[in-house]
Amino acid sequence: ASSSPFLNPSARSRPGDLAIVLLARDSYQPITLEQSTGAVDGYVEGKVLNTRFGSFPHSTFLDVPWGSQIRASHVDTGSRGRKRKLEASGEDTSTPGADDEAKDSEAGSQLTRKAASAPSGFVHILKPSPELWTSALPHRTQVVYTPDYSYILSRIRARPGTRIIEAGAGSGSFTHASVRAVYNGLPQKPEDKKGKVFSFEFNEDRYHKMQDEIVEHKLADMVHLTHRDVYGEGFLVEGKSPEATAIFLDLPAPWKALKHISRRRPQTDGETPKPDDGNWISPLDPKKSVHICTFSPCIEQVMRTVTELRRLGWVDVDMVEVAHKRINVLREKVGLNLPNKKGCNLTPANVTESIDRLKEINEKTKDFNNAQKEKDGDAMAVDPKDSGKANRQGNGKEEEDEKPWAQGRVVHRPEGELKTHTSYLVFAVLPREWSEEDEAAASARWPCGK
Template sequence: MAPAVSPFLDPGASSSAHSLGILQLKRDHLIPTVLSDASSTEYAEGNVVNTRFGSFTHSSLIGKPWGTQILASVVDTGSRGGRSKKRKREANGEGNAAEDASRSEEPVRSVVKAATTASSGFAHLVPPTPETWTLCLPHRTQVVYTPDYSFIIQKMRLRPGDHIIEAGAGSGSFTHAVARTVFNGYPGLEQPEEKDEQEVNGTTSRKRRRRQQRHGHVYSFEYHKPRAEQLREELVSHGLDPLVTVTNRDVYADGFCVDAENENAPNADVIFLDLPAPWLALKHLTRSPPPPAVVKSIASDTAEPPTTTSAPRPPKPFRSPLNPKTTTRICTFSPCIEQVQKTVAAMRSYGWLDIEMFTMEHKRLEVRRERVGLAEEGLRGANPSPATVQEAVQRLRDVEDRAKVFHGLQKEKQEQIMRRAEAKKRGEQAPAGEGEADGLKKKTEGLPPSKHDRLERAKKESESRALFREGRLVCRTEPEIKTHTSYLVFAMLPVEWTAEDEEKARRKWG
């Protein structure tokens, strides 16, 4: 079932069945789906992704070039309302929580039985990347987000071909990101590269062989068994399982050497610890057996339940999980400063160098046009207060003018009534009303418009305005920011260098 090549590493030209695709509805609203052309018990149209922007049948998603805009289909989502419980169970079994959630909130629609294109609604089909996956993965623990893992990968100098230990796999966002970075070919899938190299580089076969011998690999450790299982399944369905070894283990107690057929493994160049107590794991990350005094002093420093000190195990021969030929780079990811202090102290005791600690400040900015002005009165998304002092003054004048005329009119009316009354009293004919009406019209003509008129006019004018380029272009931090993710501690452990090595080098180089 798993695709031969992971869609994360090479999505191909278009989507295909049994491969992960991501339906992007909005910037932060993405739905991951393993596409399937099999028929479904629930819909006549086969498998369906229901969203609030419409329903999308898998058949409309398979075989489309990546990035295609997909129109929603008309799917009868109403007639299977009674089976929601069963659906839920199935969905959970597939580990497709996002789809399930969107299903349950799907409103009942009119019954139309055909997979025809709906009149409205669309989404984009995008290939999975660690970044899009991070935005839509099923959360199991706290997620290491893109700004953090980008910085970590950069600082740790992770490169294709490296071996990395990741402890505390969690939700797997970091796993995906580093799998992409260390990837330089699948073990046992050499043909394309070989051919390519041959025609391209024309170098000797010896060189090719040598370059292919070390493939990048991720050794992932997770303490929590169900989480480890879930991650394993996820990686299989993403085609990343040849690059990642998931081990369910307590690394504090049992260390990082995987008991695989390869006795060299993990042979790690880079280590990432997302653990509650990284300092307890450091004793396993040395090049030679650590002095017992140091181990003891670090373990006793902690209030941690002594998972490490208790249960004396039969002493195993020491095996370092580190690559003896490269400088080991480490990063620990801890939310609390106390953890950092203990970790750094332990690192110093174990001889790690270049110890640095960082926090990541990441902001997303929203860009919009801010329209201010009296012309915006009654329009949406704008501020109808005066844009300038002049505009404010003009508005005040207008109001005054209107008031003046209004009061004048009132007064006139009063006087007219008085005059009429007086005339009546005197038994004279009332003066002609027409002339007065004319006067009134003349007076209101030059007047600023009433509020009602203004609103009407603004609305009408807005139709002809290019609103998308009006107003002041502004940017500001988005409303929600992550002010603290975790403290990142970086350090290096150089290659072991003994006095004999130095002597040898000195002799050679005089």
Template sequence: MASGENQNEDFTSPTPSIFFDPGTHSASGRLGILQLKRDHLIPTILSSATESEYAEGDVVNTRFGSFPHTTLIGQPWGTQILASVVDTGSRASTSKKRKRDADDDGEGAHKPKLEPKKREVVQAATASSGFVHLVPPSPETWTLCLPHRTQVVYTPDYSYILERLRVRPGDHIIEAGAGSGSFTHAAVRAVFNGYASEKPLANGTQSGNRNYEEAITKKRSKRYGAVYSFEFHKPRAEQLAAEIKEHGLGDSVTITNRDVYEEGFCVGSQDDNRKAPDADAVFLDLPAPWLALKHLTRSPPSAAVVKAVTASSEAPSPSVKEDDPPAQALDSSKPFQSALNPNNAVRICTFSPCIEQVTKTVSAMRSLGWLEIDMVEIMSKRLEVRRERVGLQEEGLRGANASAATVKEAVQRLRDVEGRAKIFHGLQKEKQDEIMRKAEARKRGVKPQTPNGNDRETPKAIKDNIPPSKHDRLERAKKDLENRDLFKEGRLIHRTEPELKTHTSYLVFAVLPRQWSKDDEQKARKKWG
């Protein structure tokens, strides 16, 4: 193929979301995550110093120090950022208090206004301690640091849900009960396969180019992944829509403020022009998911079925007849429009914290034709695998237990302690005897003398035999550390981490088969005999 044959098939794409393509470095105007600890992260929109009213730029203040945005922009993801010395009390470029005082005295009215001077960016000095790691945003990191408006669906839950729903790139997902948007970010990453708003390049507008026309046709017929998210609470829906737009996900996510119990899942304000999501998967995080199931059917359910769904779960499911009238709860005066994909089987998951909710949901699913109903409770445990180093040679070193590993080490340490104590008390007794001899000699008027003629020889000889002190042991351990391979030492162990964030809710899964018509039956008989 010639080099010019496929250049017309290129398309201009919107700026890719940082959740899809974070790049290799952080940039101004984009989201960055500061990781203080494993479970403590701070999200921030990075801004350059020229965009800030402060000479040093905006600053993120944490328990580990201050971090100006100028030290965060342009850094490779995963870099350890050292804290800076920042005067957060007087770092403004102009003093508002002085300006206000001048206006009160009448001086400001007589002085001409001067043009603001261009200020120079002040480079903050590095502090003596404190650091964070700069990591790119992802659904996992965003779940740990997002602003909580409701309870959050954590990573262990939504990863299992998306796997059971068999979500693939190009699928459409309905999410009801968006809340804080944790599942929304994970779902849009799972279904993303391109931008529907891509436009052909200017150099690809030649008429009669077969490759170009085929590319345009293929582009229009391609099914792009989308998430249709519904939230009943209007302020929460508006905040989530602002976050989705800020994160560059607006092309793939549609946020709708609606009561899905009454109005269903079709998108749009006009009943005649509503758009069907053609959903391949459904996730309901609602207080009463069984009340929304009447809108997740391929044909309008009968009034008897709707009555049974809204009734108590202990009531037996009625026998559904084909000639039953449509349910009044769905407003039979308007044409029914299914929100599900008519060409494929649809999978659903409901998220409920109580078993009573599960009972009513399962009863409603059975009445509406859902199959393969299954309930799962996720009990996640994270196991930490590491090497445990125990021994007196680990004294003063991090990540080790500086206690006796064997009886021999314990006995030797006791001997050292007792030896130092014995020598110490011996020196104290010798010193006391020397003082008594000198006092007795002064009484007799005789000059005191030592047996050896030098009173420093005996203490020095004893000092050479003293066992090593704690300071000596620490210095020796640090020196020996240079020649040790710590990754090979110790005993390999594993233990459970109890601080893993997850829910203890019940997940109900089910499958709704595609609708099988008489035409499908005839085609199948003709093809397969």
């Protein structure tokens, strides 16, 4: 079984593990956990994650169940690598500098004595998954997001044992999702072990960064990355066929690569495929149909891809756009049980009173939200033991004491700011080849009419 944290994570966090730190909603920081080396000569050595919610020595993230909430350190961690001497009495009471962005400071940052005004925020430590990696990864390019890749992987029939060709690798978002699809970590059957991702990237810098990530994430057995211009050089790996049955092309001009994903020798554009002379190696599994998806933002690119797919004998060509929306479900107090100024819930006797009260509540809510935003940028910075205050109603009653129906009507709204168009997905199938020998073998196995 693989030791990759994406495929077989440990039950608790360990030194050397990749962890995703949840800072706030939709704000993640990937870190590799490091063991501290203990107190040496008045200093406590160890890596520290400095965030706007406080400082978190890696030691506080270790040996906890994934998903745990971790409180900020109450000691000055000397963010940005500043060294301060551990002291018995409180001369230096300065607080650690909270960075705008989370930063894993250099190894050797020092923990010092208790700082009276150290921030008391918290974060959560999460087990890596392809979905979280997509949200946390360092963007080197546009990436494919979860709503698209989950649909793509099902349409190209990615499952344990499938061999996938992917180009270009870019930031590795699709790579991480596809490796989990083709290698489920606990192979059941021998053929499950054949699952592999053959990834291609022609930008040298991105290729090296991606290769480092694959090794760091312990995925090197399951992902083979090649530095290559696939338009010119195709998809063989060290001269051999990857024997792929699933293809994903996220390239500026996917039609230029299609001639290589063929069962025949590559043709120059516009030529009809000729029978192979026997010397050409196809990157495809000769005994299985092949499913492809190409990912293009413009309809003009789609049209060129579709034309080329048809020319090369692909069938079942269709195009899909995934219009993903996140929907918020909440309770809204419209014309129902509005708390009056004395704090009692009432059903308003007349519409005017109801509207006036609603305006007042809206104003107060806006003021509260703005003050909150200014204060710390996010509700995550609120100390959990104070968070009950934010949940209290204007009437001083705890939310949980109130009947759910009295909290308002359930409404749902799509989040407006989400962009819905990422790209058009073109799908197609290349049927398996069927020779005289295949027909003879099939007839021998299932004799007709006998």
